[in-house]
Amino acid sequence: xxxxxxxxxxxxxxxxxxxxxxxxxxxxxxxxxxxxxxxxxxxxxxxxxxxxxxxxxxxxxxxxxxxxxxxxxxxxxxxxxxxxxxxxxxxxxxxxxxxxxxxxxxxxxxxxxxxxxxxxxxxxxxxxxxxxxxxxxxxxxxxxxxxxxxxxxxxxxxxxxxxxxxxxxxxxxxxxxxxxxxxxxxxxxxxxxxxxxxxxxxxxxxxxxxxxxxxxxxxxxxxxxxxxxxxxxxxxxxxxxxxxxxxxxxxxxxxxxxxxxxxxxxxxxxxxxxxxxxxxxxxxxxxxxxxxxx
Amino acid sequence: xxxxxxxxxxxxxxxxxxxxxxxxxxxxxxxxxxxxxxxxxxxxxxxxxxxxxxxxxxxxxxxxxxxxxxxxxxxxxxxxxxxxxxxxxxxxxxxxxxxxxxxxxxxxxxxxxxxxxxxxxxxxxxxxxxxxxxxxxxxxxxxxxxxxxxxx
Numbered sequence: 483x484x485x486x487x488x489x490x491x492x493x494x495x496x497x498x499x500x501x502x503x504x505x506x507x508x509x510x511x512x513x514x515x516x517x518x519x520x521x522x523x524x525x526x527x528x529x530x531x532x533x534x535x536x537x538x539x540x541x542x543x544x545x546x547x548x549x550x551x552x553x554x555x556x557x558x559x560x561x562x563x564x565x566x567x568x569x570x571x572x573x574x575x576x577x578x579x580x581x582x583x584x585x586x587x588x589x590x591x592x593x594x595x596x597x598x599x600x601x602x603x604x605x606x607x608x609x610x611x612x613x614x615x616x617x618x619x620x621x622x623x624x625x626x627x628x629x630x631x632x633x634x635x636x637x638x639x640x641x642x643x644x645x646x647x648x649x650x651x652x653x654x655x656x657x658x659x660x661x662x663x664x665x666x667x668x669x670x671x672x673x674x675x676x677x678x679x680x681x682x683x684x685x686x687x688x689x690x691x692x693x694x695x696x697x698x699x700x701x702x703x704x705x706x707x708x709x710x711x712x713x714x715x716x717x718x719x720x721x722x723x724x725x726x727x728x729x730x731x732x733x734x735x736x737x738x739x740x741x742x743x744x745x746x747x748x749x750x751x752x753x754x755x756x757x758x759x760x761x762x763x764x765x766x767x768x769x770x771x772x773x774x775x776x
Numbered sequence: 777x778x779x780x781x782x783x784x785x786x787x788x789x790x791x792x793x794x795x796x797x798x799x800x801x802x803x804x805x806x807x808x809x810x811x812x813x814x815x816x817x818x819x820x821x822x823x824x825x826x827x828x829x830x831x832x833x834x835x836x837x838x839x840x841x842x843x844x845x846x847x848x849x850x851x852x853x854x855x856x857x858x859x860x861x862x863x864x865x866x867x868x869x870x871x872x873x874x875x876x877x878x879x880x881x882x883x884x885x886x887x888x889x890x891x892x893x894x895x896x897x898x899x900x901x902x903x904x905x906x907x908x909x910x911x912x913x914x915x916x917x918x919x920x921x922x923x924x925x926x927x928x
Binding site: 552553555558559560583606607609618619620621622623625626627629631632633634635636637638643644645646648 | 807811812814815816817818821822823824825826827828839840841844858861862865892895897917918920921923924926
């Protein structure tokens, strides 16, 4: 598959992308340690220029800095994490409360887990799972740095895990996906439709596990950083055909998800899901669905 | 939790630790509240839970979370400026001449928390180097960056 193939495909979906779009560098404030106003002042005092990301509560774009933010005391103290703007949106959509029981299915390296913990004010419970041990180390490192204390971490396959009779109020499935060219220089060389379909199948298996573990009326947020409909809208169509679900409207930047795509007319509710196109949002490619189990 | 208690006593801190709330995962030690205890499904696959207190190596190494908590107490502390603090988080030892303020009595082998702007950035042990007293780095927050590099 070539770059031309994918760009032509995106054009058919209504977006004339160049394939060279870049994302803006961003950070997320860890409100377990400091407020957004305070860290902004601190970073500005150090010589960094940051500006508020308007679609998340505690995120800043990094406009200018002549030092490495990741090698600052403020970072070591866990006051912020480097986290791309679209990636910060997933936990915002999950909309947790401090009494929730939350499952983070593919949690490593833990940026979103720490964000959820901060939103829950370190209360309630988060069960964070990831399959790969080396990535779980990074997750643990982030939990310690950010001062998270309401989380249990498992290095396991969520699909096969037994959770006893526990059902979750909220589940975040930030699914492993084909990614997108904005954050991966060689993306166009590496990806083809077969691989995308393979990933879509794996994502359906994770969606099945999520539906099994979610309470009735519980909320599942499904996100990917893929621009490909097979991993996004078509998986949501599959979900709506196989489970009693409702798609809640997501407000935010970007565009409504596609409901007429690749020759298929999809469930109209899927338009409630959100797509971030890199040329519109200046973020990486991103898809988010907020699903209520009925 | 004997190892953890030895560290706490050694540094002269007070820390409430009920045995029933303590959890051990391999070399790591945790404090777990009742809410989280319900989510221990499979101990074999559990890698981290609740408040991470530290890990046992040759001796007990406290986590940054535990250090931050106990640093609010009246303990042995040295205060340093930004340059010395940064060298410390890069793994360097601290010479006495670079200490701005000392709280506690400095004796060979005694442990001191290292403070920068009222925040704990690690701790060390008083030692002698070429006839001079130094604070030998035992743990510093730069460990996060070193661990991140290991995981890359």
